[in-house]
Amino acid sequence: MFMHRITTADQMPDDRGWRALTRSPRKVELFSDDLYFRECWADVDDVLGDEALGLLSRVALFNFKPDGLVGRRSDRTLDFFEEHGFTVVGTAPMRLNRNSMREVWRYDWNVYTTDRLALCSLMHSATETVLLMLRDNRYDGVIPGAVRLSDLKGSADPEARGPEALRSVLAPPNRVINFNHVADEPADLVREIGIFLDRAQRRTLFEEVRRDFSANLADRARSEVKRLEALIPGNDFDLDGALDRLEASGRISADGMRRLREESVGGQGMSFAELTAIVSPDDPAVDRWDFVRVATEVLPVERKGYNGSLPAPTSVDWKRTAAEGAAR
Template sequence: MVAARGLPDAAASPCTQHRQENRMAEWQLLTRAGAKARLYERETYFRDGLADAEEAWGAGLDQALWSSSMIMLKADGLAAGRLATVVDFVREHDFELVGVEEVCFTRTLWRELWRYQLTSATLDRLAVNDAVHPGRSALLLLLRSGAGHDLPGTVRLSGLKGSATLSAQAKGSLRDRLGQPNRVFSYVHVPDEPADLLRELGLLLDPDARRRALSALVDDRISAEGAARLAAALREQADTGRSLAVEPAARQVAAVIDEGRAAGAVSAELAGQLLEHLAALDAGRPVPWRSFYRLAADSGLSFDRWDLAILGAAHVDCDEAGFSKVLTNPDPEDWRRPAAIAR
């Protein structure tokens, strides 16, 4: 049960030592990060996902945790038409696609998903994501890792995914193959450890969808319903695939401003302010993104929301000095040796 996977107390009496050692061993199935265990044991998203997994998987919980994984094609990945590339990549790396679920993001939901990473984000970067995520869908691909690997499916896929920082991306990683344009629009998200998978299932899916996902993760193949969802998504993607490059977005934004000024839909003063901001961005000068975005919204002009966000994603300062992430990605080698929690 959930309570059985709690961390040991800071001070343990001899009579409880054996029970605490058992609890520590159980946490090794979920995470190799003590900080993550301490945070997640108090969080309802994780506890909800774990409770449903224990009920759905029963005695097969340990094996299911080892073989299960998931990849989320975010709103930017869907807009860029990258689904087929993702499907090909996971299959090439010995993952079986066993289920597909759709998630509709709200402002709160996307911030909760990355709660422990957003400590390093500037407010401008948050504003860029707020401009495109709410009301947009993401696609969850439920995966089973092939047999014989020495890492859990989540850990293995997290390593294959590649860094969100372009300069740190390994050649041949998923994000390298996808042609990720910048750090903000990274196209995909992957839970880093089994604990993250359970937390995200508890957060992203309602109870019915979560039970359906947990069932899919122990099936041998994708259901007819799941296959139909995937086929429909691939057909839809065939007609999409917009560019997330900066130059076309800047040209389109400038054209909307010029057309609005010529038609008298926006004052010459406001149009001039917006064009000055664009010129500053183009020259690499810092521009407070939230101020520019508010100016654009107040103008009443019909900007494409993606064009504005693409400009913001290319120019915002991604990290503020002095605010480290609460949680960082685990080292895969931690799963090949006795874990730090046990020590």
């Protein structure tokens, strides 16, 4: 007779565990069946054991997007971490592809147009990058490090964030080019590591974090980022400069340049197919990131009337639910 057996690797968080990982009942429902969360949780449980929940509450997950490396925002970012009480305790190389990026942002990218999805494929798969695990030195026992860093990151919408937010400090040119990504909660941290890294890499990272939890690997992180930046030309993401450089490439007709300049300053917009008919990002005479900079101004980027399907709980939510639990 064939018997179903539940092994240690098939165990999922209990109620106490889920309360330490997320404040979203919907996230618990979805992640309980999510392949990436389940696989990575097995590694967390095996490598970290009884230390898992305590450690996951005190760490945050960050990675530079390729535009963050091309835009040379690494020093400002790492300085920001130090100023706000975060220390690097683990690093791992990573690179997104068409499928993995859609899995990471499965619950957010439903708001994107198909043209923006095409642009995202071009942007996020452009270069190798690096994942950082950060220790929150100001952890207060209530708000996880991942949540505090997510709050500090700030919204992609410049009108919805203050000047103190990381994204404001990095001065992105618009809401599409925003340089970085962080996991919203400990549950997201687990799931995303399950997407970013294979099993051996995940286990190595968790072992490193457990072993070096009191260490400071900032120098290693800076060295790795500088190595990656040395492999790729930088770009200032200046719109006028991008248009001038595209024109200087000699690969775009006068009519094509006229339309790009008109659409870049508030025209009716164009489709990805129309844009690539004017200029190809694969043309070796064209700087891919100049193409991206113009594309972020001329493409329709969001579907009207749609919101992210899994909103991220904030520090306010964690404080409120902690107070409610204490009152019971």
